[in-house]
Amino acid sequence: MASTQKHALIVGASRGLGLGLVETFLARGWRVTATQRKPSPELAALSSDALTVETADIDDDASVSALHGRIGAQAYDLIFVVAGVATQAHDPLHAVPREVAAQVYLTNAVSPIRFADAFHGTLAPGGSIAFMSSILGSVGLNEAGGWENYRASKAALNTLARSFQIRHGASGLSVLLLHPGWVRTDMGGAEADIDVETSVTGLTDVIERHLGRPGTAYLDYRGETLAW
Template identity: 65%
Template sequence: MTNPERSALIVGASRGLGLGLTETFLRRGWRVTATRRGGAPGLERLATRGVRVETVDIDDDASVAALHGRLDCETFDLIFVVAGVLGESDRPLHTVPRAVHAQVLLTNAVSPILFAEAFSDRLLPGGTLAFMSSVLGSVGLNTEGGWENYRASKAALNTNARSFAARHAERSFGVLLLHPGWVATDMGGEGADLDVATSAAGLADVIEARAGRTDLAFLDYRGEALPW
Protein backbone atom coordinates (compact mmCIF):
# COMPACT_ATOMS: atom_id res chain seq x y z
CA MET A 1 0.00 0.00 0.00
CA THR A 2 1.31 3.42 -0.93
CA ASN A 3 0.32 6.52 1.01
CA PRO A 4 2.48 9.60 0.42
CA GLU A 5 0.91 11.33 3.42
CA ARG A 6 2.49 8.95 5.93
CA SER A 7 5.71 9.68 7.79
CA ALA A 8 8.08 7.42 9.68
CA LEU A 9 10.95 7.85 12.12
CA ILE A 10 13.24 4.81 11.98
CA VAL A 11 15.66 4.80 14.92
CA GLY A 12 18.79 2.74 14.29
CA ALA A 13 18.92 2.66 10.49
CA SER A 14 22.66 2.50 9.82
CA ARG A 15 22.52 -0.99 8.35
CA GLY A 16 20.67 -4.30 8.42
CA LEU A 17 16.97 -4.21 9.22
CA GLY A 18 16.88 -0.52 10.06
CA LEU A 19 18.32 0.34 6.66
CA GLY A 20 16.04 -2.19 4.98
CA LEU A 21 12.97 -0.72 6.66
CA THR A 22 14.03 2.76 5.60
CA GLU A 23 14.30 1.62 1.99
CA THR A 24 10.99 -0.25 2.17
CA PHE A 25 8.95 2.65 3.54
CA LEU A 26 10.63 5.04 1.12
CA ARG A 27 9.60 2.83 -1.82
CA ARG A 28 6.05 2.77 -0.49
CA GLY A 29 5.80 6.53 -0.61
CA TRP A 30 6.37 7.34 3.05
CA ARG A 31 8.29 10.39 4.15
CA VAL A 32 11.15 8.91 6.16
CA THR A 33 13.47 10.29 8.82
CA ALA A 34 16.14 7.75 9.79
CA THR A 35 18.80 7.88 12.47
CA ARG A 36 22.33 6.61 12.82
CA ARG A 37 24.77 6.68 15.69
CA GLY A 38 27.93 6.97 13.59
CA GLY A 39 29.00 6.61 9.98
CA ALA A 40 26.41 4.94 7.76
CA PRO A 41 27.27 5.01 4.03
CA GLY A 42 24.16 3.06 3.00
CA LEU A 43 21.87 5.44 4.84
CA GLU A 44 23.71 8.46 3.54
CA ARG A 45 23.07 7.24 -0.01
CA LEU A 46 19.35 7.22 0.74
CA ALA A 47 19.58 10.88 1.67
CA THR A 48 19.87 11.61 -2.05
CA ARG A 49 16.45 9.99 -2.49
CA GLY A 50 14.76 12.17 0.10
CA VAL A 51 15.44 10.44 3.42
CA ARG A 52 16.20 12.86 6.23
CA VAL A 53 19.23 11.49 8.06
CA GLU A 54 19.77 12.40 11.71
CA THR A 55 22.26 11.31 14.36
CA VAL A 56 21.29 10.05 17.81
CA ASP A 57 22.61 7.74 20.51
CA ILE A 58 19.60 6.31 22.32
CA ASP A 59 21.76 5.57 25.38
CA ASP A 60 22.48 9.29 25.79
CA ASP A 61 19.66 11.45 27.19
CA ALA A 62 21.23 14.66 25.88
CA SER A 63 21.51 13.18 22.39
CA VAL A 64 17.84 12.12 22.44
CA ALA A 65 16.78 15.56 23.70
CA ALA A 66 18.81 17.25 20.96
CA LEU A 67 17.11 15.12 18.30
CA HIS A 68 13.72 15.97 19.77
CA GLY A 69 14.62 19.62 19.44
CA ARG A 70 15.83 19.30 15.86
CA LEU A 71 12.57 17.57 14.92
CA ASP A 72 10.53 20.20 16.72
CA CYS A 73 7.99 20.66 13.93
CA GLU A 74 7.79 16.99 12.89
CA THR A 75 5.05 14.47 13.66
CA PHE A 76 4.97 10.82 12.63
CA ASP A 77 2.55 8.04 11.79
CA LEU A 78 5.25 5.55 12.81
CA ILE A 79 8.13 5.64 15.24
CA PHE A 80 10.09 2.39 15.05
CA VAL A 81 12.94 1.86 17.50
CA VAL A 82 15.16 -0.71 15.81
CA ALA A 83 18.48 -0.06 17.57
CA GLY A 84 19.93 -2.94 19.57
CA VAL A 85 23.14 -4.81 20.43
CA LEU A 86 24.24 -8.41 20.95
CA GLY A 87 27.14 -8.16 23.43
CA GLU A 88 28.70 -11.65 23.63
CA SER A 89 25.23 -13.15 23.58
CA ASP A 90 26.45 -16.47 22.18
CA ARG A 91 28.24 -17.15 25.48
CA PRO A 92 26.65 -18.60 28.66
CA LEU A 93 25.43 -15.94 31.05
CA HIS A 94 27.98 -16.70 33.76
CA THR A 95 30.94 -16.25 31.37
CA VAL A 96 30.04 -12.72 30.25
CA PRO A 97 31.33 -9.67 32.19
CA ARG A 98 28.76 -7.79 34.25
CA ALA A 99 29.49 -4.56 32.36
CA VAL A 100 28.52 -6.27 29.09
CA HIS A 101 25.24 -7.49 30.58
CA ALA A 102 24.51 -3.99 31.82
CA GLN A 103 25.12 -2.48 28.37
CA VAL A 104 22.94 -5.05 26.60
CA LEU A 105 20.08 -4.47 29.03
CA LEU A 106 20.41 -0.70 28.80
CA THR A 107 20.50 -0.52 25.01
CA ASN A 108 17.95 -3.24 24.26
CA ALA A 109 15.40 -2.87 27.06
CA VAL A 110 15.68 0.51 28.76
CA SER A 111 16.81 3.06 26.19
CA PRO A 112 14.06 2.20 23.66
CA ILE A 113 11.43 2.96 26.30
CA LEU A 114 13.13 6.19 27.34
CA PHE A 115 13.20 7.20 23.68
CA ALA A 116 9.51 6.38 23.38
CA GLU A 117 8.71 8.50 26.42
CA ALA A 118 10.61 11.42 24.90
CA PHE A 119 8.95 11.10 21.48
CA SER A 120 5.43 9.94 22.30
CA ASP A 121 4.25 13.52 21.79
CA ARG A 122 5.36 13.27 18.15
CA LEU A 123 3.05 10.38 17.23
CA LEU A 124 -0.08 11.27 15.30
CA PRO A 125 -3.46 9.91 16.42
CA GLY A 126 -3.88 6.43 14.98
CA GLY A 127 -0.12 6.08 14.58
CA THR A 128 2.14 3.26 15.69
CA LEU A 129 5.00 3.00 18.16
CA ALA A 130 7.02 -0.09 17.27
CA PHE A 131 9.94 -1.78 18.99
CA MET A 132 12.20 -4.39 17.40
CA SER A 133 11.77 -7.36 19.67
CA SER A 134 12.50 -11.04 18.98
CA VAL A 135 10.90 -14.44 19.39
CA LEU A 136 13.81 -14.99 21.78
CA GLY A 137 12.06 -12.52 24.08
CA SER A 138 9.15 -14.91 24.55
CA VAL A 139 9.44 -16.43 28.03
CA GLY A 140 6.85 -19.06 27.12
CA LEU A 141 8.85 -20.29 24.12
CA ASN A 142 12.18 -20.46 25.95
CA THR A 143 12.57 -24.22 26.22
CA GLU A 144 16.15 -24.58 24.98
CA GLY A 145 17.99 -21.59 26.46
CA GLY A 146 20.90 -20.05 24.59
CA TRP A 147 21.58 -16.43 23.67
CA GLU A 148 20.99 -15.73 27.32
CA ASN A 149 21.66 -12.04 27.84
CA TYR A 150 20.14 -11.09 24.47
CA ARG A 151 17.09 -13.27 25.18
CA ALA A 152 16.70 -11.70 28.62
CA SER A 153 17.04 -8.17 27.23
CA LYS A 154 14.26 -8.74 24.70
CA ALA A 155 12.01 -10.26 27.36
CA ALA A 156 12.73 -7.17 29.45
CA LEU A 157 11.92 -4.94 26.47
CA ASN A 158 8.58 -6.70 26.07
CA THR A 159 7.80 -6.25 29.77
CA ASN A 160 8.85 -2.60 29.73
CA ALA A 161 6.75 -1.96 26.63
CA ARG A 162 3.73 -3.51 28.33
CA SER A 163 4.31 -1.19 31.30
CA PHE A 164 4.65 1.76 28.90
CA ALA A 165 1.34 0.80 27.27
CA ALA A 166 -0.37 0.53 30.67
CA ARG A 167 1.05 3.87 31.78
CA HIS A 168 -0.27 5.44 28.57
CA ALA A 169 -3.63 3.66 28.67
CA GLU A 170 -5.41 6.67 27.16
CA ARG A 171 -2.98 6.94 24.25
CA SER A 172 -4.15 7.52 20.68
CA PHE A 173 -1.53 5.24 19.08
CA GLY A 174 -0.79 1.51 18.96
CA VAL A 175 2.21 -0.24 20.51
CA LEU A 176 3.87 -3.13 18.67
CA LEU A 177 6.64 -5.52 19.64
CA LEU A 178 7.84 -7.06 16.39
CA HIS A 179 9.88 -10.19 15.65
CA PRO A 180 11.59 -9.84 12.25
CA GLY A 181 12.37 -13.53 11.78
CA TRP A 182 15.89 -14.91 11.59
CA VAL A 183 17.43 -12.46 9.15
CA ALA A 184 20.77 -12.53 7.34
CA THR A 185 22.37 -9.41 8.85
CA ASP A 186 25.59 -8.77 10.75
CA MET A 187 23.58 -9.51 13.90
CA GLY A 188 21.67 -12.49 12.49
CA GLY A 189 24.76 -14.21 11.15
CA GLU A 190 25.10 -16.99 8.62
CA GLY A 191 22.43 -19.58 7.93
CA ALA A 192 19.51 -17.22 8.49
CA ASP A 193 16.11 -18.03 7.00
CA LEU A 194 15.31 -14.60 5.55
CA ASP A 195 16.96 -11.79 3.67
CA VAL A 196 16.55 -8.20 4.82
CA ALA A 197 14.16 -7.23 2.03
CA THR A 198 11.71 -10.05 2.84
CA SER A 199 11.69 -9.33 6.56
CA ALA A 200 11.41 -5.56 6.11
CA ALA A 201 8.52 -5.96 3.66
CA GLY A 202 6.71 -8.24 6.09
CA LEU A 203 7.21 -5.86 8.99
CA ALA A 204 5.98 -2.94 6.88
CA ASP A 205 2.90 -4.94 5.86
CA VAL A 206 2.08 -5.64 9.51
CA ILE A 207 2.49 -1.99 10.46
CA GLU A 208 0.39 -0.73 7.57
CA ALA A 209 -2.35 -3.30 8.22
CA ARG A 210 -2.66 -2.18 11.85
CA ALA A 211 -2.76 1.56 11.15
CA GLY A 212 -5.37 3.26 13.32
CA ARG A 213 -5.35 0.62 16.05
CA THR A 214 -4.41 1.64 19.58
CA ASP A 215 -3.88 -1.77 21.19
CA LEU A 216 -0.70 -3.60 22.22
CA ALA A 217 0.56 -6.68 20.36
CA PHE A 218 3.59 -8.97 20.08
CA LEU A 219 3.72 -10.17 16.46
CA ASP A 220 6.12 -11.66 13.96
CA TYR A 221 6.86 -10.31 10.48
CA ARG A 222 3.90 -12.31 9.08
CA GLY A 223 1.47 -10.73 11.55
CA GLU A 224 1.16 -13.86 13.68
CA ALA A 225 0.81 -13.39 17.45
CA LEU A 226 3.64 -14.63 19.66
CA PRO A 227 3.27 -15.79 23.27
CA TRP A 228 4.69 -13.41 25.84
Protein backbone atom coordinates in the same frame (compact mmCIF):
# COMPACT_ATOMS: atom_id res chain seq x y z
CA MET B 1 -3.87 21.64 1.50
CA ALA B 2 -2.32 19.34 4.10
CA SER B 3 -0.13 16.51 2.86
CA THR B 4 -1.47 12.97 3.25
CA GLN B 5 2.01 11.45 2.94
CA LYS B 6 2.80 9.34 5.98
CA HIS B 7 5.98 10.01 7.93
CA ALA B 8 8.11 7.39 9.69
CA LEU B 9 10.88 7.96 12.22
CA ILE B 10 13.23 4.95 12.00
CA VAL B 11 15.70 4.88 14.90
CA GLY B 12 18.84 2.85 14.21
CA ALA B 13 18.88 2.80 10.41
CA SER B 14 22.55 2.70 9.51
CA ARG B 15 22.58 -0.91 8.28
CA GLY B 16 20.76 -4.24 8.23
CA LEU B 17 17.08 -4.21 9.10
CA GLY B 18 16.94 -0.50 9.88
CA LEU B 19 18.41 0.39 6.50
CA GLY B 20 16.11 -2.08 4.78
CA LEU B 21 13.08 -0.57 6.48
CA VAL B 22 14.05 2.91 5.32
CA GLU B 23 14.31 1.67 1.73
CA THR B 24 10.97 -0.14 1.95
CA PHE B 25 9.01 2.74 3.46
CA LEU B 26 10.46 5.15 0.90
CA ALA B 27 9.47 2.76 -1.89
CA ARG B 28 5.91 2.75 -0.53
CA GLY B 29 5.66 6.52 -0.67
CA TRP B 30 6.36 7.37 2.96
CA ARG B 31 8.51 10.25 4.10
CA VAL B 32 11.27 8.94 6.38
CA THR B 33 13.45 10.47 9.05
CA ALA B 34 16.23 7.98 9.78
CA THR B 35 18.72 8.09 12.62
CA GLN B 36 22.25 6.75 12.78
CA ARG B 37 24.63 6.55 15.75
CA LYS B 38 27.58 7.40 13.51
CA PRO B 39 27.79 8.28 9.80
CA SER B 40 26.58 5.44 7.58
CA PRO B 41 27.76 5.37 3.95
CA GLU B 42 24.89 3.00 3.11
CA LEU B 43 22.30 5.39 4.50
CA ALA B 44 23.99 8.36 2.84
CA ALA B 45 23.78 6.53 -0.48
CA LEU B 46 19.97 6.53 -0.39
CA SER B 47 19.20 9.55 -2.49
CA SER B 48 15.63 10.69 -1.92
CA ASP B 49 13.91 14.00 -1.33
CA ALA B 50 11.65 12.12 1.11
CA LEU B 51 14.56 11.07 3.36
CA THR B 52 16.11 13.05 6.21
CA VAL B 53 19.09 11.61 8.09
CA GLU B 54 19.88 12.56 11.69
CA THR B 55 22.59 11.42 14.09
CA ALA B 56 21.70 10.33 17.63
CA ASP B 57 22.64 7.75 20.27
CA ILE B 58 19.66 6.28 22.14
CA ASP B 59 21.92 5.42 25.09
CA ASP B 60 22.70 9.12 25.57
CA ASP B 61 19.85 11.19 27.05
CA ALA B 62 21.48 14.45 25.94
CA SER B 63 21.74 13.15 22.38
CA VAL B 64 18.07 12.13 22.38
CA SER B 65 17.06 15.50 23.82
CA ALA B 66 19.08 17.30 21.14
CA LEU B 67 17.41 15.18 18.46
CA HIS B 68 14.01 16.10 19.86
CA GLY B 69 15.01 19.74 19.71
CA ARG B 70 15.81 19.36 16.00
CA ILE B 71 12.88 17.24 14.82
CA GLY B 72 10.36 17.12 17.67
CA ALA B 73 8.05 19.70 16.11
CA GLN B 74 7.11 17.23 13.38
CA ALA B 75 4.37 14.59 13.59
CA TYR B 76 5.15 10.94 12.88
CA ASP B 77 2.72 8.22 11.85
CA LEU B 78 5.29 5.64 12.91
CA ILE B 79 8.11 5.78 15.44
CA PHE B 80 10.11 2.56 15.11
CA VAL B 81 13.02 1.95 17.48
CA VAL B 82 15.14 -0.63 15.67
CA ALA B 83 18.48 -0.08 17.44
CA GLY B 84 19.81 -2.98 19.50
CA VAL B 85 22.92 -5.01 20.30
CA ALA B 86 23.80 -8.68 20.78
CA THR B 87 27.16 -8.44 22.52
CA GLN B 88 28.42 -11.89 23.64
CA ALA B 89 24.97 -13.26 22.87
CA HIS B 90 26.17 -16.86 22.57
CA ASP B 91 27.85 -16.88 26.00
CA PRO B 92 25.95 -18.14 29.07
CA LEU B 93 25.09 -15.38 31.48
CA HIS B 94 27.76 -16.29 34.04
CA ALA B 95 30.44 -15.88 31.33
CA VAL B 96 29.33 -12.36 30.36
CA PRO B 97 31.01 -9.54 32.31
CA ARG B 98 28.53 -7.64 34.45
CA GLU B 99 29.16 -4.38 32.63
CA VAL B 100 28.51 -6.05 29.26
CA ALA B 101 25.31 -7.67 30.49
CA ALA B 102 24.14 -4.35 31.90
CA GLN B 103 24.89 -2.49 28.66
CA VAL B 104 22.92 -5.00 26.58
CA TYR B 105 19.96 -4.52 28.93
CA LEU B 106 20.24 -0.74 28.76
CA THR B 107 20.51 -0.60 24.96
CA ASN B 108 17.89 -3.24 24.18
CA ALA B 109 15.30 -2.56 26.88
CA VAL B 110 15.76 0.70 28.78
CA SER B 111 16.89 3.08 26.03
CA PRO B 112 14.08 2.23 23.56
CA ILE B 113 11.43 2.98 26.18
CA ARG B 114 13.16 6.19 27.26
CA PHE B 115 13.29 7.23 23.61
CA ALA B 116 9.59 6.44 23.20
CA ASP B 117 8.74 8.52 26.27
CA ALA B 118 10.76 11.41 24.87
CA PHE B 119 9.02 11.25 21.49
CA HIS B 120 5.53 9.87 22.12
CA GLY B 121 4.13 13.41 22.02
CA THR B 122 5.18 13.63 18.36
CA LEU B 123 3.03 10.65 17.35
CA ALA B 124 0.29 11.64 14.93
CA PRO B 125 -3.32 10.52 15.58
CA GLY B 126 -3.75 7.03 14.17
CA GLY B 127 -0.03 6.28 14.42
CA SER B 128 1.98 3.57 16.17
CA ILE B 129 5.15 3.25 18.21
CA ALA B 130 7.05 0.08 17.30
CA PHE B 131 9.99 -1.68 18.91
CA MET B 132 12.22 -4.29 17.32
CA SER B 133 11.75 -7.22 19.64
CA SER B 134 12.48 -10.90 18.99
CA ILE B 135 10.86 -14.29 19.38
CA LEU B 136 13.77 -14.88 21.78
CA GLY B 137 12.03 -12.44 24.13
CA SER B 138 9.14 -14.86 24.56
CA VAL B 139 9.35 -16.64 27.92
CA GLY B 140 6.68 -19.15 26.91
CA LEU B 141 8.48 -20.12 23.70
CA ASN B 142 11.90 -20.53 25.30
CA GLU B 143 12.36 -24.28 24.92
CA ALA B 144 15.92 -24.32 23.60
CA GLY B 145 17.78 -21.96 25.92
CA GLY B 146 20.86 -20.14 24.70
CA TRP B 147 21.29 -16.43 23.97
CA GLU B 148 20.56 -15.92 27.66
CA ASN B 149 21.39 -12.25 28.16
CA TYR B 150 19.96 -11.23 24.80
CA ARG B 151 16.74 -13.19 25.50
CA ALA B 152 16.42 -11.50 28.87
CA SER B 153 16.92 -8.04 27.37
CA LYS B 154 14.17 -8.60 24.80
CA ALA B 155 11.83 -10.09 27.41
CA ALA B 156 12.47 -6.95 29.46
CA LEU B 157 11.72 -4.78 26.43
CA ASN B 158 8.41 -6.60 25.95
CA THR B 159 7.45 -6.08 29.60
CA LEU B 160 8.49 -2.43 29.63
CA ALA B 161 6.66 -1.76 26.36
CA ARG B 162 3.43 -3.18 27.78
CA SER B 163 3.81 -1.00 30.86
CA PHE B 164 4.59 2.00 28.64
CA GLN B 165 1.40 1.44 26.64
CA ILE B 166 -0.68 1.04 29.80
CA ARG B 167 0.81 4.22 31.24
CA HIS B 168 -0.31 6.09 28.10
CA GLY B 169 -3.40 3.95 27.53
CA ALA B 170 -5.89 6.75 28.07
CA SER B 171 -4.78 8.21 24.75
CA GLY B 172 -5.43 4.91 22.93
CA LEU B 173 -1.73 4.49 22.20
CA SER B 174 -0.77 1.83 19.65
CA VAL B 175 2.38 -0.17 20.47
CA LEU B 176 3.87 -2.91 18.28
CA LEU B 177 6.55 -5.37 19.39
CA LEU B 178 7.92 -6.97 16.24
CA HIS B 179 9.99 -10.09 15.60
CA PRO B 180 11.81 -9.79 12.27
CA GLY B 181 12.52 -13.49 11.84
CA TRP B 182 15.98 -15.03 11.80
CA VAL B 183 17.57 -12.72 9.25
CA ARG B 184 20.88 -12.84 7.38
CA THR B 185 22.46 -9.73 8.88
CA ASP B 186 25.65 -9.10 10.85
CA MET B 187 23.66 -10.04 13.97
CA GLY B 188 21.74 -12.99 12.51
CA GLY B 189 24.65 -14.54 10.65
CA ALA B 190 25.00 -16.18 7.24
CA GLU B 191 23.07 -19.31 8.24
CA ALA B 192 19.84 -17.45 9.04
CA ASP B 193 16.53 -18.42 7.44
CA ILE B 194 15.56 -15.30 5.49
CA ASP B 195 17.10 -12.28 3.83
CA VAL B 196 16.62 -8.65 4.81
CA GLU B 197 14.18 -7.93 1.98
CA THR B 198 11.82 -10.72 3.08
CA SER B 199 11.90 -9.54 6.68
CA VAL B 200 11.42 -5.82 6.08
CA THR B 201 8.71 -6.38 3.49
CA GLY B 202 6.80 -8.48 6.01
CA LEU B 203 7.40 -6.04 8.85
CA THR B 204 6.18 -3.12 6.76
CA ASP B 205 3.05 -5.06 5.76
CA VAL B 206 2.35 -5.82 9.44
CA ILE B 207 2.89 -2.20 10.48
CA GLU B 208 0.61 -0.83 7.78
CA ARG B 209 -2.14 -3.33 8.71
CA HIS B 210 -1.93 -2.58 12.44
CA LEU B 211 -1.17 1.13 12.30
CA GLY B 212 -2.98 2.97 15.07
CA ARG B 213 -4.71 -0.02 16.67
CA PRO B 214 -4.91 0.71 20.42
CA GLY B 215 -3.08 -1.61 22.80
CA THR B 216 0.08 -3.69 22.53
CA ALA B 217 0.60 -6.40 19.91
CA TYR B 218 3.53 -8.87 19.84
CA LEU B 219 3.82 -10.07 16.25
CA ASP B 220 6.30 -11.64 13.86
CA TYR B 221 7.10 -10.43 10.35
CA ARG B 222 4.30 -12.63 8.95
CA GLY B 223 1.72 -11.03 11.22
CA GLU B 224 1.40 -14.02 13.56
CA THR B 225 0.84 -13.29 17.25
CA LEU B 226 3.61 -14.57 19.53
CA ALA B 227 3.22 -15.98 23.04
CA TRP B 228 4.51 -13.76 25.80
